[in-house]
Amino acid sequence: MGYLDTSVVVIFGGSSGIGKECALLFAKHGGQIILIARRQAELEEVVNEIRHQNGKAEAFIADVTNPDVLHNVAGAIKDKYGKLDVLIYSAGAFHLSPAETLDIQIARKVMDVNYWSALHVTQVFLPLLRTGSQKSLVFISSLSVPCTPAFFTAYAAPKHALHGFTLALRQELAPDGIHVAEVYPGPVYTPLIEEHIHQAMYRVPPGIPVINPETVAKGVFKTIMKRRKELVIPKRLSVIARLSSAFPCLIGSYYRLSIRGWTKGLQVADRKVNGADSETVPPAEPEFLEP
Numbered sequence: 486m487g488y489l490d491t492s493v494v495v496i497f498g499g500s501s502g503i504g505k506e507c508a509l510l511f512a513k514h515g516g517q518i519i520l521i522a523r524r525q526a527e528l529e530e531v532v533n534e535i536r537h538q539n540g541k542a543e544a545f546i547a548d549v550t551n552p553d554v555l556h557n558v559a560g561a562i563k564d565k566y567g568k569l570d571v572l573i574y575s576a577g578a579f580h581l582s583p584a585e586t587l588d589i590q591i592a593r594k595v596m597d598v599n600y601w602s603a604l605h606v607t608q609v610f611l612p613l614l615r616t617g618s619q620k621s622l623v624f625i626s627s628l629s630v631p632c633t634p635a636f637f638t639a640y641a642a643p644k645h646a647l648h649g650f651t652l653a654l655r656q657e658l659a660p661d662g663i664h665v666a667e668v669y670p671g672p673v674y675t676p677l678i679e680e681h682i683h684q685a686m687y688r689v690p691p692g693i694p695v696i697n698p699e700t701v702a703k704g705v706f707k708t709i710m711k712r713r714k715e716l717v718i719p720k721r722l723s724v725i726a727r728l729s730s731a732f733p734c735l736i737g738s739y740y741r742l743s744i745r746g747w748t749k750g751l752q753v754a755d756r757k758v759n760g761a762d763s764e765t766v767p768p769a770e771p772e773f774l775e776p
């Protein structure tokens with residue numbers, strides 16, 4: 486008997502990374518997994534993997550930024566399963582740029598996926614979630630909320646917006662017994678960041694490990710089982726997260742003191758910023774590191 490044998494679990498962003506690993510893990514605990522994302526081949530691969538291990542899974546192709554499609558998917562899930570127990574919002578987009586040259590169109594797209602669609606998904610799926618027994622709603626946030634580094638404007642701003650949304654929503658839904666949680670992973674090795682990590686604009690300071698998506702999935706599972714409000718992953722970064730939330734200037738000092746050449750890199754970015762392409766600002770890592 487699995488913990489989730491009678492549960493219907495919807496995972497937005499289930500075609501890849503953290504969402505995919507949540508799907509594989511939650512299926513092992515007996516849940517009926519419903520994956521939602523845009524790429525058919527990737528979705529089918531996850532569904533087949535789960536079924537191959539005798540799990541229960543199906544997928545819907547949907548762009549979270551398309552409201553009509555979200556309503557259709559929610560209707561189809563209601564007709565087929567009649568309820569929803571757990572919703573995990575793991576759809577996400579990522580972009581790095583100096584704020585001064587940030588392409589507003591790109592920033593809007595990131596905001597659409599990381600914030601507006603999370604809000605809209607909540608509105609569309611809440612009536613169905615109310616009919617479930619577990620009633621858990623989990624947003625995959627980011628360590629960049631408590632610890633926001635330079636160049637993360639486009640990514641961290643929607644995650645901060647999502648944080649504000651979650652704080653209010655949790656209070657609104659508490660009387661109905663609906664659990665609302667935010668999970669804050671540090672850097673996770675997934676397709677979202679693999680091109681960017683360890684490049685000039687995405688330096689990882691000492692003491693911050695790059696974790697795998699399976700670790701995050703385990704954290705999401707615990708968060709739901711224990712009905713926790715929030716979880717920093719890995720857990721040992723909770724102290725840094727709390728300190729940085731209380732004293733936001735600490736994060737800049739930490740980067741400056743722990744990464745050789747960081748301040749020079751910021752200066753180089755500043756000099757190159759006008760008219761420069763965001764892909765080339767600041768310079769690649771070797772130049773970044775030279776004093």
Ligand SMILES: NC(=O)c1ccc[n+]([C@@H]2O[C@H](COP(=O)([O-])OP(=O)(O)OC[C@H]3O[C@@H](n4cnc5c(N)ncnc54)[C@H](OP(=O)(O)O)[C@@H]3O)[C@@H](O)[C@H]2O)c1
Binds near residue numbers: 502504576628669673
């Ligand atoms: N990787 C990290 O370092 C890290 C750290 C902290 C937090 N997070 C957060 O974790 C979440 C998952 O990211 P990940 O690292 O697992 O990245 P990922 O492997 O790139 O997964 C992103 C997922 O979002 C889906 N998605 C993107 N745009 C979508 C859209 N318009 N409509 C529907 N689905 C969409 C993608 O599916 P399709 O492309 O098939 O649509 C994919 O399944 C994100 O919210 C991210 O911000 C990641």
